[in-house]
Amino acid sequence: MDILGVIQGLLFGIMLLLLHSKKNRPTLFLGLFILLFSLEPIGNILEDMEVLHQYPILELPPVHFHFLAYPLFYIYIQKVSVFNGRKLSYWTLIPGVAETVIGLIIFFLPIETKLQLKFSSYALIYFVFGLGYSIIIGVLTIRWIILHQKEVDNQFSETVHKDLNWSKFFIYGSIFFQLLLLLHHFIDSHVLYFFVTLVNVILIYWVSFKGITQENIVSLYLILHEPEQSYIPYKEISSEIETSVPLLSQPSIKEEKNQFMDSHEMSEVLTKVTSSILGTQSFLKHNLTIIDIAEATQIHPRRISYALNNQLELNFNNFINKFRVDKAKELLRDAKFNHLSIEGIGMEVGFHTKSTFYSAFKKFEDCTPAKYR
Structure with a gap:
């Protein structure tokens, strides 16, 4: 299931990046979001396949983007909404860029140091803060969508494919997914993790399909x-x-x-x-x-x-x-x-x-x- 989610995310992410360049659609940030979102399980895949046991140098791969992924989705929503002429919230990417740089530095640390970090309380604190930041960005995204929907109702007599309802449902689903991940940190259950993985695969497919079919909204x-x-x-x-x-x-x-x-x-x-x-x-x-x-x-x-x-x-x-x-x-x-x-x-x-x-x-x-x- 994890491997399916990663492959699915990589394929859909690349497809959305190509749509952005070929059809002038604002899918660049959505494609990047799906790529980062789908890379989350790679650490678990390497551990389950005992790759980390054979190659411990691969411990803590820089594939966790708790602070970077959802800001990319937020900016995508801003670009596809009727308010795309406003200044975009690029400032939300700053914590994620810092996270990526720090993750790369940690990846090249000695193995003993990485193992100490992996099983320390710092790892849990990092995850909780990342979860909190994702939820905050999710709330900002929902607020933007609500304002967008009000403006769409004031501009168009037909709002099908313009109201971005699917993105609101995706944010709700994503917050649910993040809370399940947090629960799995405290309850190590195979059944729970299977459910988490299933939700992850469904979310990737849902947001990818909707992103591909979402039409450009001509803002008035x-x-x-x-x-x-x-x-x-x-x-x-x-x-x-x-x-x-x-x-x-x-x-x-x-x-x-x-x-x-x-x-x-x-x-x-x-x-x-x-x-x-x-x-x-x-x-x-x-x-x-x-x-x-x-x-x-x-x-x-x-x-x-x-x-x-x-x-x-x-x-x-x-x-x-x-x-x-x-x-x-x-x-x-x-x-x-x-x-x-x-x-x-x-x-x-x-x-x-x-x-x-x-x-x-x-x-x-x-x-x-x-x-x-």
């Missing part, structure tokens, strides 16, 4: 937050708004002024946006973005996003999905569309997958499309 973050001079000023378009078009839901009018836009301005923005979407049926486009709506209405996307979040308490994804659900309800009631399956209805109104259609429909109607029909 910089456009969304660019200066408003690139769009027609709000005051110039406010007179053209067709106030006869109702909003999705009537917002409560607040007496106080918002810092960015007051409630009257937000209502006018939402009315114009709603008019444009209904007039062009743009919500039927499954890859619709907030930039598309901004270009159609000549309103800065930040104003649209702000009005949606503060007036309707909806992100862009839910805002568009409400139009799609309303259209789906029409088709589900219309006998002319009885020949279409539930999935077909979802595709007809702009949903990309059956699962997203069901999820959105249940969110707004509190029942499934099948039950509604």
